[in-house]
Amino acid sequence: MTRGTDGLRERKKRATRIALSWAAIRLAVEHGVDGVRVEDIAESAGVSLRTFRNYFSSKAEAIAARHADRAMLIAEELRARPADEPLWTAITAAVLARFAVDLDGAGERGTSTEPDQQWIAGVRLMVSDPALQGELQKANAAAQAALAEAIAERTATGPNEIGPQLVAAAVGAALTVATDQWMRTDPPTSLAALLREVLQRLESGLPIP
Amino acid sequence: MTRGTDGLRERKKRATRIALSWAAIRLAVEHGVDGVRVEDIAESAGVSLRTFRNYFSSKAEAIAARHADRAMLIAEELRARPADEPLWTAITAAVLARFAVDLDGAGERGTSTEPDQQWIAGVRLMVSDPALQGELQKANAAAQAALAEAIAERTATGPNEIGPQLVAAAVGAALTVATDQWMRTDPPTSLAALLREVLQRLESGLPIP
DNA sequence: GGCAAAGTTGCCGGACAGGCAAATATCGGC
């Protein structure tokens, strides 16, 4: 089972992919999305332009890749919750567990204990720049598909049934709204609180009053 | 108020835009997205390649444009509902009113009374081809923003409050799920029924029975 | 050590993207 998951080849590939993506984020934050050429990103990660293209099919995809990878983990996190937990409780816990990383900076970047400024700047860029929103939503769609599968397992439903699909889509939409709101608020509020709120609202039928 | 909305200039522009978008859809359905050059689309609509670029910044945007325009109308439709109607009733009615066009083919294409096969094939292409999904989601996001505004008006809330944003996002997600499901089902079911179901589920807190 | 599989790189041609300025069409007042 560990066959192929931690050979030198695979580790190098993962490292290159992550290096490229971080380089893309850093340069895009620094010079604007259009102020960076793919060539610059490749150079900054120490590979050829052509190799960049073996990993990502566009600049936008490279920038959004970290987000895409992280979003995928929500489904895994949900699977890790105890099976007898009520669905919404489990979902909320899974989401919070995953997003805590963004808040306390204990992500893969490593050293800092405060929120990872580079990552926050990157997210800010992704949600605000129209050139990236498409790719961002694409990543979210992929994560939703994975989430729908995890939900289907948990609820003993077919993964193509409308129920799991709808719940996953609604959760995805809620996360986007919460993140958006979090970015917009000037005195920075707690993302965790916002997440709890939107999920709770979903569960109670989106009352408006 | 009608100033500028029906001059010859504006009508021609709208016509060109629509012609380009339909040409893009038709050719993409016929030859695949990658089998069409922007130049072909421009020629098919009788304008120069450069003019195409004045209207759309990419092939994908041109293909998704009709969907984008239609999705925008949901917000308008909601505004047209009586103000004392309950929110979810009004939303459901607005959505159905808009999507009925896709079902009975009474759209701008004109003559046929049966569902517009060209449009259905186009939608099928948009939801299935990865190259278009980004643009599609981008269009949905824009429509959601408009919808959030309309909801905010109706509920006497600020348009940037989290409530309207979340409802609009959830509705958008639900429409996507319903459409997806509709495409997937082999004996074609009623889209209207699916739409009713997903919206009803949203309103009742997404129970997983 | 040595062969097979996988990854990297350079090169190339076709397509896309958008700035600029000349030509053309529409508008609105007269």
Next chain:
DNA sequence: GCCGATATTTGCCTGTCCGGCAACTTTGCC
């Protein structure tokens, strides 16, 4: 109906993107 003001279309040009191909290098495994 004519004319200047304004908006649109078009051609041209330059830089970038994108992916196929084949040579070369690295890693995996016997």
